Amino acid sequence: MEKLIITAAICGAEVTKELNPNIPYSIDEIGKEAELAYKAGASIIHLHVREDDGTPTQNIDKFKVCIEEIKNRCPDVIIQPSTGGVVGMSNKERLQPIYLEPPPEMATLDCGTCNFGGDEIFINTENTIIEFAKKMNERGIKPELECFDKGMVDMALKLHDKGYIKDPMHFSFVLGVNGGIKASARDLTFLVESIPKDSTYSVCAIGRHEYPMVTLSIIMGGHARVGFEDNVYLSKGVLAKSNGELVEKVVRISRELGRDIATPMEARKILGLN
Ligand code: KMH
Numbered sequence: 001m002e003k004l005i006i007t008a009a010i011c012g013a014e015v016t017k018e019l020n021p022n023i024p025y026s027i028d029e030i031g032k033e034a035e036l037a038y039k040a041g042a043s044i045i046h047l048h049v050r051e052d053d054g055t056p057t058q059n060i061d062k063f064k065v066c067i068e069e070i071k072n073r074c075p076d077v078i079i080q081p082s083t084g085g086v087v088g089m090s091n092k093e094r095l096q097p098i099y100l101e102p103p104p105e106m107a108t109l110d111c112g113t114c115n116f117g118g119d120e121i122f123i124n125t126e127n128t129i130i131e132f133a134k135k136m137n138e139r140g141i142k143p144e145l146e147c148f149d150k151g152m153v154d155m156a157l158k159l160h161d162k163g164y165i166k167d168p169m170h171f172s173f174v175l176g177v178n179g180g181i182k183a184s185a186r187d188l189t190f191l192v193e194s195i196p197k198d199s200t201y202s203v204c205a206i207g208r209h210e211y212p213m214v215t216l217s218i219i220m221g222g223h224a225r226v227g228f229e230d231n232v233y234l235s236k237g238v239l240a241k242s243n244g245e246l247v248e249k250v251v252r253i254s255r256e257l258g259r260d261i262a263t264p265m266e267a268r269k270i271l272g273l274n
């Protein structure tokens, strides 16, 4: 089986130090967390950035300094900025990191609108998705197609057929969001069977669902995302000390199951990055 690409979603936009004091906010904290994840086996860092007080931001200058810090510590890691930001941000705010110089190799492309619990709605209209996809194409950025539900997979496939999303497609199945598809073996199988055979996919899941779903992905030939953005616990009731610990755990599981871990260069080859 192809080697496993591990993505570390090191800080997210919504989790706070109140939930786990090890969530990184500052440039230095973000750099340290990226390095721990990378040294443990992550080849992609999925990146959100924060103000020093933890407020999520999509400010391009903040991305720039955080990426410099990460590159100093992990020179060959793939950095994948979020274009999702946080619920309520405008498209213009969200798109800022795709204008970085040089452009990032990858960025997320959220493929639909989703309830996020309570009154929160993460809005991605069809026109928004097309606008983001076009801009990523212009900048030579590979989109990671974030799908929180089956309809988002179908939207990505439709926009692929219309030429807005290029081959080879890479999906990220986000399971167990409050408002999205369930974190279950049946639902993951449904998603995997819905995408073209020559595409790749990674799986992440919220909270306690993270390791069971990621383990299924390892077995099924998909890739894995772990990190504080999705889950702050190493095991039941035990807060993770770092993203490194979360990555070490998925490395252990994968090796036990006989699947080796991809280096960043191997990940680039698998994903068709230049
Ligand atoms: N924070 C969520 C609103 C992404 O990175 O593209 C969106 C998100 C997905 O995290």
Ligand code: ZN
Pocket (backbone or CB within 6 Å): 009, 012, 013, 046, 048, 082, 084, 229
């Ligand atoms: Zn994200």
